Amino acid sequence: MITVTDLYKKFNGTPVLKGISATFEKGETSMIIGTSGSGKTVFLKCLLGLHLPEEGTISFDGRIHSNLSIKQHRQLRQEIGMVFQGGALYDSLTVEENVMFPLKMFTNNTYTEMLKRVNFVLNRVNLYDANKKFPAQLSGGMQKRVAIARAIVMNPKYLFCDEPNSGLDPVTATVIDNLIKEITSEYQITTVINSHDMNSVMEIGEKIIFLQNGVKAWEGSNKEIFKTENEAIVNFVYSSNLFKKVREAYLNEIK
Numbered sequence: 601m602i603t604v605t606d607l608y609k610k611f612n613g614t615p616v617l618k619g620i621s622a623t624f625e626k627g628e629t630s631m632i633i634g635t636s637g638s639g640k641t642v643f644l645k646c647l648l649g650l651h652l653p654e655e656g657t658i659s660f661d662g663r664i665h666s667n668l669s670i671k672q673h674r675q676l677r678q679e680i681g682m683v684f685q686g687g688a689l690y691d692s693l694t695v696e697e698n699v700m701f702p703l704k705m706f707t708n709n710t711y712t713e714m715l716k717r718v719n720f721v722l723n724r725v726n727l728y729d730a731n732k733k734f735p736a737q738l739s740g741g742m743q744k745r746v747a748i749a750r751a752i753v754m755n756p757k758y759l760f761c762d763e764p765n766s767g768l769d770p771v772t773a774t775v776i777d778n779l780i781k782e783i784t785s786e787y788q789i790t791t792v793i794n795s796h797d798m799n800s801v802m803e804i805g806e807k808i809i810f811l812q813n814g815v816k817a818w819e820g821s822n823k824e825i826f827k828t829e830n831e832a833i834v835n836f837v838y839s840s841n842l843f844k845k846v847r848e849a850y851l852n853e854i855k
């Protein structure tokens with residue numbers, strides 16, 4: 601579980617995160633949503649330790665980030681998997697080498713042991729016969745699968761994803777969303793996803809945190825989002841006519 605308490609972050613005196621508190625549970629897919637500039641990326645970077653907040657604490661299963669020694673930080677970093685927006689694969693490395701990269705960096709495992717683990721995670725994301733291919737030879741959806749395989753190769757306790765299905769068609773995006781949700785539940789990972797994609801939010805958002813101007817303006821599940829009367833989130837999520845109709849149909853159904 602990740603517990604964030606009263607987090608404040610400023611840049612050049614301008615507050616960007618203004619007292620955010622939230623908990624992210626093990627085995628659950630949590631999503632951060634909000635308009636452009638609301639602070640989602642800064643929040644995720646604070647969780648990753650890439651930004652240092654001025655106030656507040658971030659605790660990873662009781663380990664408070666700002667109190668950790670360098671050695672403890674290194675240990676925690678190994679427990680975090682990250683899926684970057686564009687996949688961030690190394691173009692000059694094969695799929696197998698990309699996925700093996702964290703194992704080479706952080707473990708003393710033999711090549712045979714590493715290859716076994718690489719093949720296991722590649723199979724888990726349903727990628728077969730892709731080991732020797734280079735990223736440029738793969739479709740966008742396959743590249744995202746490689747990025748997910750690399751993020752879970754170290755068996756992480758925490759998984760952070762920044763717009764994991766950006767640039768994908770709706771069908772592939774749903775497959776990737778569900779893969780992340782399955783893996784989160786199967787390996788009991790604490791997963792936090794930044795997303796703009798309302799389909800994803802409705803599909804896999806077990807917990808949704810809505811940021812507005814650096815403040816947590818709403819929190820709930822993908823079921824509760826249909827019923828909320830909170831004006832800010834209704835205006836944000838239901839700015840699309842399609843979602844407006846879906847919400848009306850849902851509310852009529854439960855009347």
Ligand SMILES: Nc1ncnc2c1ncn2[C@@H]1O[C@H](COP(=O)(O)OP(=O)(O)OP(=O)(O)O)[C@@H](O)[C@H]1O
Nearest residue numbers: 611612616634635636637638639640641642643796
């Ligand atoms: N390194 C930085 N230095 C100064 N200001 C920053 C820095 N990083 C982010 N900001 C500012 O913080 C605010 C929040 O940015 P952030 O990138 O978190 O928004 P976001 O919600 O992720 O937006 P988007 O959905 O467009 O990616 C913005 O006003 C941005 O200009």
